[in-house]
Amino acid sequence: MPEIRPTALSKRPRRKLQTPNPEVRARLMDAAIDVLKEHGFPALRIEEIVERAGLSVGTFYLYFDSKADLFVAMVTEYTQRLIDRISKAYEGDDHVAVRMSRGLEAYLDFVEEYEKGFLYFVSAADNIETSVGRLSTWVFQQHAAILQPLVEKAQADGDMKKMDPELVAQALLGLAQHMAAFWLQHRERLPREKLRDFMNMFTAFGLSPASY
Amino acid sequence: MPEIRPTALSKRPRRKLQTPNPEVRARLMDAAIDVLKEHGFPALRIEEIVERAGLSVGTFYLYFDSKADLFVAMVTEYTQRLIDRISKAYEGDDHVAVRMSRGLEAYLDFVEEYEKGFLYFVSAADNIETSVGRLSTWVFQQHAAILQPLVEKAQADGDMKKMDPELVAQALLGLAQHMAAFWLQHRERLPREKLRDFMNMFTAFGLSPASY
Numbered sequence: 001m002p003e004i005r006p007t008a009l010s011k012r013p014r015r016k017l018q019t020p021n022p023e024v025r026a027r028l029m030d031a032a033i034d035v036l037k038e039h040g041f042p043a044l045r046i047e048e049i050v051e052r053a054g055l056s057v058g059t060f061y062l063y064f065d066s067k068a069d070l071f072v073a074m075v076t077e078y079t080q081r082l083i084d085r086i087s088k089a090y091e092g093d094d095h096v097a098v099r100m101s102r103g104l105e106a107y108l109d110f111v112e113e114y115e116k117g118f119l120y121f122v123s124a125a126d127n128i129e130t131s132v133g134r135l136s137t138w139v140f141q142q143h144a145a146i147l148q149p150l151v152e153k154a155q156a157d158g159d160m161k162k163m164d165p166e167l168v169a170q171a172l173l174g175l176a177q178h179m180a181a182f183w184l185q186h187r188e189r190l191p192r193e194k195l196r197d198f199m200n201m202f203t204a205f206g207l208s209p210a211s212y
Numbered sequence: 213m214p215e216i217r218p219t220a221l222s223k224r225p226r227r228k229l230q231t232p233n234p235e236v237r238a239r240l241m242d243a244a245i246d247v248l249k250e251h252g253f254p255a256l257r258i259e260e261i262v263e264r265a266g267l268s269v270g271t272f273y274l275y276f277d278s279k280a281d282l283f284v285a286m287v288t289e290y291t292q293r294l295i296d297r298i299s300k301a302y303e304g305d306d307h308v309a310v311r312m313s314r315g316l317e318a319y320l321d322f323v324e325e326y327e328k329g330f331l332y333f334v335s336a337a338d339n340i341e342t343s344v345g346r347l348s349t350w351v352f353q354q355h356a357a358i359l360q361p362l363v364e365k366a367q368a369d370g371d372m373k374k375m376d377p378e379l380v381a382q383a384l385l386g387l388a389q390h391m392a393a394f395w396l397q398h399r400e401r402l403p404r405e406k407l408r409d410f411m412n413m414f415t416a417f418g419l420s421p422a423s424y
Contacts, residue, residue: 097419097420122338123338123339124338124339126334126335126336126338127335127336127339137397158421159421160419160420160421161413161417161418161419161420161421161423163410163413163414163419164406164410167391167402167406167407167410167414168414168419170390170391170394171387171390171391171410171411171414174386174387174389174390174391174394175383175386175387175390177386177390178382178383178386178387178389178390179379179382179383179386182382182386185349190379194376194379195379198375198376198379198383199383201373201375202375202379202380202383202418203418203419204418204419204420204423205373205417205418205420205423206373206414206415206416206417206418206423207309207372207373207375207380207415207416208309208372208373208416208417208423209370209371209372209373211373211416211417211418211420211423
């Protein structure tokens with residue numbers, strides 16, 4: 001995957017490392033995720049990240065231009081991890097509805113695990129332009145790239161209604177993101193199982209009383 | 213409706229008018245909408261608004277604290293207009309699917325008319341805290357307040373599957389906003405009729421080949 005950077009660069013360009021150490025970068029990202037899980041992104045301080053990682057602020061700036069650059073790197077990295085988990089959930093010979101339901105569970109596991117980061121991503125990613133376009137659009141594209149082939153295969157097998165596969169994927173992804181954010185903000189009265197059952201029923205059979 | 217203001221206030225509080233003139237306020241908002249339609253919100257300049265309204269910058273600041281304050285006022289005002297249009301579309305004795313389809317048409321008319329403003333709203337409203345909570349949440353609540361009773365009535369009449377009406381409303385609204393934004397960004401290859409037919413089919417019957 002190409003390195004993705006925000007297009008609004010900091011005024012002072014980062015000194016480039018001849019041989020960046022992937023382990024150092026990973027240590028900084030791991031520390032950032034720990035801090036993010038606790039406090040969310042707006043309150044995240046670079047000092048706290050480097051302290052937790054046992055590194056210096058100078059080292060941080062050898063690897064990232066800015067807090068925005070770190071955020072884009074985190075979204076890129078964790079989107080890849082999420083896509084790997086969902087791909088795994090889609091595997092197997094079960095009916096497409098079962099596989100999609102497993103994908104939704106993997107998605108809900110992920111947003112629950114990274115709740116603060118996910119909610120910040122939902123609120124901010126529409127406004128972040130990067131070297132590969134708008135950050136939210138890029139994330140949707142990554143998801144669609146694994147969901148749309150599943151939809152096309154299911155339609156070819158007669159397991160799904162023939163509708164435009166791109167629109168089907170967009171609808172499922174937009175719905176999942178919106179409802180996951182709604183769930184996280186109303187968890188005291190909305191159990192995860194209730195949301196999951198609703199999503200599975202709604203996406204398979206819609207609202208018509210005749211259809212189930 | 214109470215006046216809604218962003219909570220991040222400008223440093224210098226606005227001088228309050230003893231008797232604000234609703235016509236002057238409306239002239240400023242109308243001029244702002246004209247400018248917004250052409251250039252979008254980030255490029256919107258207060259100088260251009262007051263020039264178009266034939267008023268002074270000083271007058272602008274008697275009515276609005278800041279550009280953010282103006283944006284919240286515009287979202288409040290235009291959400292009310294949109295809700296009025298959709299309420300009208302929901303009226304009548306037709307089947308709920310027909311009434312909801314008319315509501316979707318009214319929504320697509322609106323987002324097409326205010327395309328630049330709508331896309332900016334979608335990208336920014338999650339990050340704007342106001343005196344009535346997050347701006348995007350408030351807008352969803354206004355929509356849900358007219359959609360949820362329609363859902364409850366349809367379920368009571370046996371015209372819709374019995375599912376949690378709050379989740380049904382959230383799903384329909386989240387889906388409509390995501391798909392409308394996707395449509396506006398891909399209009400060259402996605403005709404409005406295709407999007408509308410997909411939405412009506414998906415929300416009524418879902419993806420299962422058995423359900424239609």
